[in-house]
Amino acid sequence: MGISDTSTGILKGLVVIAAVFIVLAGLKTATNILVPFLLSVFIAVICNPLIAKASEYKIPKALSVTLVIVLFLAIALSIAGLVGNSLNELSQQLPQYRTQLNEEFAWVTNKLAEYNIAISSAVLIEYFDPAAAMGLAADMLSGLGGVMANLFLIIITVVFMLFEASSLPKKLHYALDDPEMRLSQIDRFLQSVNHYLAIKTVVSIGTGVAVSLMLWVIGLDFFLLWGVLAFLLNYIPNIGSIIAAVPAMSLAILQLGPAAAGGIGLGYMVINTVMGNMIEPRFMGRGLGLSTLVVFLSLIFWGWLFGTVGMLLSVPLTMIIKIGLESSEEGRWFAIMLSSDDDVEKYHTAK
Known part of the structure; x- marks a missing residue:
């Protein structure tokens, strides 16, 4: 009897593991459909409190939804335009940065040659290509750009979700076995997500503004682009702020020299320490x-x-x-x- 129970338990465990892998494979295959849908859901979750607030002032839902969608589109398209134009300008100036890099590496190799250390500048350039360094930012932004290609579908889905949001509690009340408990859980989830996103957005905006101001004072090109990148990547926990510093420091080495790049790295560290380790944790515990x-x-x-x-x-x-x-x-x-x-x-x- 004991052996039979053990065998049954092992078999159930294997079935569960197999089911998990099948579900993950299905989700991975359906990424192109699921990603726009997930974005639509979370945009609707963020926008719905604004719609609810507008209804308290007797503003028609059609008007409030239209205003919220127009505001979202204005922000999204402004960021997309800024990023696109900056990346185009950056690609045009890369040859100039390469020329400057060649001169700096030639100076380094000449100095090393005085001490009988022979290193080819071509080898150094091969391991430090500005295009490859900037590629990190381009790859991250292109991932978001691919989603923006489905912007029309996302917006239409968000609009329908916002119109359906008010009737959702009633539907859930009749659909769920224990509606009071389930609805309280859903309400807690929505409050947690809104609280988390509100804190994260404020901290990310502060991080982006601080980075832009720092780079503007130092004189780094495309400081607004790096500020937008810091804002977006700050939503990625733990490593997003680190990734955001790499392209700006790479450009600083080419444009301003290693000393300025080190100063920029230190500036990023200070900003992320203040925003991510001092300000954000004070409020994030309740939301996460x-x-x-x-x-x-x-x-x-x-x-x-x-x-x-x-x-x-x-x-x-x-x-x-x-x-x-x-x-x-x-x-x-x-x-x-x-x-x-x-x-x-x-x-x-x-x-």
Whole structure:
């Protein structure tokens, strides 16, 4: 009997593992469809509080939805235009930066030759190509640009979601077995996501503005582009701010020299320390409820599954899974494992 139970348990475990891999393979295959849909959902979640606030002032829903969508389009297209124009100018100026780099490397190799150290400048250039250094920023932005190609589909989906949002609680009330508990969980999720995105957006804007001002004072070209990049990549937990510094420092080496690049790197470090380690943690704990390790691992997982957009949405997507697991006794233990220390105490108190 014991052996039979053990065999049954192992078989069930294997079936669950196989099912997980099948689901992941399906999600990976359907990325082109799922990514625009996920973006639509989260844009609608962000915009819906504005629509609800407008309804309190007796503003017709059609008008409020139109105004919110126009505002979103204006911001999105402005950022896209700035990034596109800056990248085009950057590609045109790369030959000039290469020429300057050749001169600097020639000076270095000549100095080394005085000490009987023979290094070819061509070898140095091969390992430090400005185009390759700038490619990091281009690849990250192109991932978002690919999503922008579906902008019309995303906007239409968001519009329909915003019009349907007011009737969703009523539908869920009739559809769910325990509507009061389920609706409270959904409401908690929406509040958590809105709180997280609000904090992250404010911190990201502050980071982008601080980076732009710092680079403008130093005199680095395309300082607005690097500020926008810092703003966007700050949504990626843990490593986004580090990635944002690489292209700007690479350009600084070409344009201003290694000393200025080191100063820019130090400036990025100070900005990210203040914004990410001092200001953001003061408020983020209430909005996340996830451990730092889980945030980092979710970044890797969702980035692998959905690319750049998955990295940007890694935290909200993980929060959905955590809140869903909390609703069942079987999954509650896993939700606890995903939780931060403060949330674990809440589970203990609830018992």
